[in-house]
Amino acid sequence: MNFDDTPQEAAFRAEAKAWIAANAPKQYEDELRKASLGRVQLKGANILEVAKAWQKKKAEAGWACLHWPKEYGGRGATPIERVIWQQEEGPFGRLSAMFIIGHGMCGPTMMAFAGEEQKRKYLPPLASGEKIWCQLFSEPAGGSDVAGLRTRAEKDGDEWVINGQKIWTSGAHYSDYGILLTRTDPTVPKHKGLTMFFLDMKSPGVEVRPIKQASGASDFNEVYFTDVRIPDSQRLGNVNDGWNVSLTTLMNERMSIGAGVATGFPELFDFCSSLMLEDGPAIENRAMRSKLANWAVKASGLKYTSMRAISALSRGERPGPENSIGKLVAGSMIQDVAAYALDLQGAAGALNGPEDAEVAGKFQAMLLRAPGTRVEGGTDEIMRNIIAERVLGLPGDIRVDKDVPFNKIPTKGRA
């Protein structure tokens, strides 16, 4: 049992470290290091531009999308090399937020289902951050129940005509392309009548409307499709086989085991270490220590769970559903941690003007972003289902609509 790199890993790490030291945008390092969940901003700079520039630089030197094949803009690196890169990239990795969906989900789906020519055309600019992609799955009628979506695709000659609406689409407002799951046959059970496409977000008939989130920010959108035409050549997988294609996308989410998930704990510990209360330093208070200790072992438990997963990766094992626990644990933890940090400040915890923003503002941003963490990419409840069914082998939920043709499934107001 050890934390040491193998000689190859050490060599790779040294190379990455040296390149990052020479090339990273150091002027933002401090701000990025201090950024916490819900609060990655750069003063006096457009984060999208800074992020694109860093991604481009990485791509040119062969450090973008490390595990992708070289011909598609990657480096053909092993999964463990990818983790080492993440560890070394450190705070600069926070600049990758807007590429995650494209790199983590759309790219791998393209790789598995697009034609060779398309892959060579679309993947390198995706890897280099020149083009941003989004994932158009969720709809008002189909979130957790993805296969309940209603956006229609109808064949018209060599093209498909799309009508409908997507929702919660992260980054749609700055995306160039998207992968789109549609219904192509409503007369068969819901999982059997879906088809996947990719499309140019600038196509006529695509309208993106930003949604103002609970946090006040606008990172996701509604996307409307009115007679949008997609050539059949941009279909991914077979007609009516979109469910299987989407499973590839969702499974790829898991491959991105990070060097650590945000829990809010380091921020809370720093804060408590320096906070003075009426009766002395906050951290000497018994009740507070107990709370801190409880969160400390969750944070360390997650950290060492990901180290165990990384060890398995370096032995060549594929990450399994057990790796879903990071988001599940961190989501509610960060919510609780942030609420507690505000509570410690009493009435002043509610303020977030410029003087108070360093402390209260930071925890408020976490508090207001955390609910999204518990919903995006599968809600807490869906995560628990996954653990119960795929790790513990318990029976699947009863699905009353599984064998019913989609257009016969009762819906609200139509039942």
Added chain:
Amino acid sequence: MNFDFSDEQKQMRDEARKFLSEKCPPKAVREVLDGKAAYDKALWKGLAEMGFLGVAIPEKFGGAGAGHLELCVIAEEMGRALAPVPFSSTVYLAAEAILIAGSDAQKQKWLPKIASGEAIGTLALFEGKGNPSPKAIKLTANGGALNGVKKPVPDGAIADFAVVAARTGSSGRDSDISLFIVDLKATGVEVKSLTNIDPTRGQAEITFKDTKVEPLGAAGEGWGVITQVLDRAAVLMAFEQVGGADRALEMGRDYALDRIAFGRPIGSFQAVKHMLADMYVSATLARSNCYYGAWALSTNAGELPEAAAAARISATQAFQHCAKNNIQVHGGMGFTWEFDCHMYYRRANAVALGLGSLSYWEDALIDRMRKKNAA
């Protein structure tokens, strides 16, 4: 990085599991639970023969000389099987104290006997309610004679010897505390068995009256040794707890697949599924903290105090969480004496106390994290 046990260590775990599933089925645990025996003597002998008692004791002192990682994997299996033997008191407490502080002669005298199963040892630290602290130690050692009462002493009624923490000064500092080895068959020792929440691990009260003693380690350095012993035992005990948590989860899962209500297995009800998923989450977090503790223990890293506290807290929580929800999944059956659920529930709550309570370790963890951050 290889943050995992080696193939040989995993093989040893399998071996221990197989051995314990044969020699220590729930029926054997119940013999002790029901008071038919003070501990499982046959199992104790078998563990010695397998080399498990001396796995972390160097070869020159009669052990297998394998190491502490190996001891961790065995500890996990002991916890899984609820082995009703004085393993933790003898191996984690007494043997570790002697390994840390003993002279060569003391090691030569006691360690081979521990490895062979001939001597059962324990640590006599507590004197009534409260957590480990030098201030709580009233029992005195003056002129080589011990006077005072220790309670509870784990496995005290069946132990052959005890490492005893005694007061040898009155400065009010940690240096007032020294350690001694006491033969419990000696004159001036009175042992009384105490009933407790988990009869498969006995507790005793030991009274010393002018008992002759032999110092263990230097005078005035006892508290430092106690702290080290507790940290090491915390990691090892945490593996027992994770073993117990895993088994409780497994029992719950199996029952949920088996039991039908409302025409379907109860494991298909989401409330039950989610309860089991949460048990899995807590057991997984605890296991990962334990691995870190195992690494720190086996390399004697400076991180050990922090890692031990984290492993201890997280494993205590996980075992308690899994044991109580296992009963819930089992419904009324889970509340019967006949089903094994309560044995895990008892053990989970008993071992949560034995090395200092949760609040003691919470306090320790934050202290240690602060020191590290300040350094």
